[in-house]
Amino acid sequence: MGYGLMFENSCEVGVFSKLTNAYCLVAIGGSESFYSTFEAELGDVIPVVKTAIGGTRIIGRLCAGNKNGLLLPHTTTDQELQHLRNSLPDQVVVQRIDERLSALGNCVACNDHVALTHTDLDKETEEMIADVLGVEVFRQTVAGNVLVGSYCAFSNRGGLVHPHTSIEDLDELSTLLQVPLVAGTINRGSEVIAAGLTVNDWTAFCGSDTTATELSVIESVFKLREAQPNAIVNEMRNSLIDSYV
């Protein structure tokens, strides 16, 4: 679990990296410390690939992927596409799609089984997502925001959503995704969850502004601690239910 990360003085880790169960993409930055943190944590398990997409460093917000595939926007150059195809494992399908909403990372949030997408996404793109990533696609909003990819981050074990999400929405999303969800913040009260946090099934990386409270919430909902997951989730749910009654 990496916390206290900074990419060139910004705590928005999820903007400059993309973490899945099969690979990790990292932006090319000025100093190597960002890359080396990921290397240290993940180096012997999954490949950590340095890349740019469309010449930009905000790769976390431009691409969407899970262990089955990776979707890239139409702004990706051929060289980058080739580089990614070469670096990633063979079972990961790398596909460039033509979509008007090219910041796929903001529009799509997915784990290995389910994906939530922007409500205005094209039909073809939806099919492509279902095809390449091998997931079930749901068009949803989170706390009234259509950019689901920004305001929620989830893995196969749990998820964190925008703090203003109502209880009903939380229940609905949780039913769809079949994972426990909690509303919370990242990076000292920031609501843009996926920008500050990048997570997979066994590890997560957060920005340096994240407070201890936020860290404990993340650790418990994504089950990154070694304690009994159910007990923690119930404990969390209890405290939540207590407060709104």
Added chain:
Amino acid sequence: MAEEAGMFMVHQTIGSVLCCKCGIPMQPNAANMCVKCLRSEVDITEGLKKNAILVHCPECDTYLDPPSTRIRAQLESRELLAFCLKKLKLKPAGVNLVNAEFIWTEPHSKRIKLRVRVQKEVLNGAILEQAYVVEYVQQEHMCDSCTRVQANPDQWVAAVQLRQHVAHRRTFFYLEQLILKHDAAVRAIKIKQMDHGIDFFFGNRSHGVKFVEFVGKVAPVRSRSDKQLVSHDTKSNNYNYKYTFSVEISPICREDLICLPPRVAVSLGNLGPLVICTKVTNSIALLDPFTLRHCFLDADQYWRTPFKSLLTSRQLVEYIVFDVDFISPEVNIGGSRYALADAQVARVSDFGKNDTIFNIKTHLGHLLKPGDYALGYDLHAANSNDMELDKYKNLVIPEVILVKKSYEEKRQRKRGKPRSWKLKSLNMEVDETTRGRGDQEKSNSEYEQFLRDLEENPELRFNMSLYRNKEYQPSEMASMTDGEDMPSIPLEELLADLEITDAEDEDGDMRA
């Protein structure tokens, strides 16, 4: 929005998140921190003034609003609250005022405490509200005008000396009423009655100038002004002066008989040299009693060629009218009605003693009936030393010129009974030492004459306020039965006097 469109909306319950700093469950807000954590992070009152100084003048109970305005405010009043808040300069600091109230402090402590509640936007859109206490120290410092008054209470800066060189004070009684009606002398520090006039003292030159202009509008005057250096500050080049205005009112009064100098008579269209002055406002109205022509003389015109009256109302003699013959029908000259008539009159002093009867022309034909009393100038017996009169050769001087009708008989019956109305007066200082006993009686009779004048002439009353006399008993009047009642002032013209001390006050509605 969606609700109005009739769509089914799921009821949204706001969930709770943990405060990112302290971890207690709370409702999500823009900063996602609980209020205590937010308060501990951000103090919106930092940088705002918590102490300030108010400068107060103990004499006039006002506060200084720099650089030179003064604000009068009671303790714990709205004006004081507004003034104190202004000193805090909240708007430039970017905070919004929500509430402000006084905290009670002992007046002797010279401290004023205010609890102010302000709002400010912090972090990403969260609005934080916080209350804090501001303490004001009240410093006592006398203001400039109070210092001056303390140093010398009689200090005046401008003096207006009003003079009229005639033997009576009728004009000044009339002016006094006008001044009271228009409140022209409210700013006067002192009013002093002098020989042949009144002196007004003001604390400011502009007040004096305003007063002089007011007098210029109501009487034909000429004035000149002067100033005298009192002190001089060499460093700041401030000069303090005493200003004096000398205002002279023309000696022509109502009902005066005037012999116009030849130049003036010619310039007015050969108006008969003997004229009567009928009205004096800021111009003089002259009437030729034999041709019923009238004209106006402006103040400027008069003072270019000033002249004196031949005979004044002191020299009026009472006549009894025997016969009146109309020569011309009643005409309306400048608002008043006159009719030229031949009349047979005799002096009351002659009446019964001898047969001296005068056949004269008079302009009062519409008023007089046989048996009436009238007042007029006795030119037959007068010894006029007027130079102007001598300038006219071949001038036929009439023997009697009647001026007004006399109500003397009726007044005799009413003598001693109080009037239904009264007048207010200015509080003037009178120099007691220079006046003798005779003067007192003379001024009383002059005042009585002035009041009678008011009763007889409605146009004179136009510009003044008459007040109802509380002690007047109307029942006594009912017992009087005479064919022709003497003129009295109708009740509608009287204003109800406002009595502040009276508990059961009159309705006090003033007629305009």
